Amino acid sequence: MRSPFNLLKMIYSSELIKGTLKTIILKLLADNKRMYGYEITQKVKELTSEKIQITEGALYPTLHALEDSGLVTTETEYIGKRVRKYYSLSQTGKTQAQEKVSELADFMETMKFLLDLKPQQI
């Protein structure tokens, strides 16, 4: 039996999100100066009405890769006894963030065009 709530609870198939994660993270960091991992997952979930849910297995390796390539810097803080690792864009990261966002925006225009095409059948 199909619940009517299914309509409200649509989550994008994971393959769609592939390739955009790094850009999403860079953009959030560009907007928010510094964020920690868990905060990023919650922010994305909130901003997308739960349609994009970043898993930890995807998030942390990506953050570490961004750090390794020098696009972000980190500061660790303790909230009580619990550790929190804040990420901020480096100068290179800021540039990269802009480039990645522009590229994705351009790509989406192209895809929109592709998807809007009307049937060409004879």
Next chain:
Amino acid sequence: MRSPFNLLKMIYSSELIKGTLKTIILKLLADNKRMYGYEITQKVKELTSEKIQITEGALYPTLHALEDSGLVTTETEYIGKRVRKYYSLSQTGKTQAQEKVSELADFMETMKFLLDLKPQQI
């Protein structure tokens, strides 16, 4: 030295296209009734001003997967001595095509919103 032509010759980083290939193919087949592999690569290249180039290594395995899952049917024809394999959407494929296209369109709206967000810095 940087050629001014670089500006005209931008090709999307391959990671961006990840996850959208199946949808692109289904959409083209929905619009064109039947197409063969090579034709699909050329059509996408043409429609996107060469910004999206589908490689054969990505295309054929995807087409075979679509066939295996019953979303497309095939007919093989000979043009002279050269073989050509035409792909058409099955009934299930037509439904899937619509669903995938809607999902991608929706996803892009969400991404557009994410990327358009203005700085929240204090």
Next chain:
DNA sequence: GTACAATACATAAGAAAATTATGTATCATT
């Protein structure tokens, strides 16, 4: 007439990026 580019298929090895699963630990709520 021959070399090269384009057409047209296919597959295999390897890389990249995600999923799924697991682990540790703290803090808040019931």
Next chain:
DNA sequence: AATGATACATAATTTTCTTATGTATTGTAC
């Protein structure tokens, strides 16, 4: 005391793509 939320991390596996390779035909430029 148990559960769910917060917060990090990593390993094994899977998916999906890139890169490379292979075969063969057809058109075109020299």
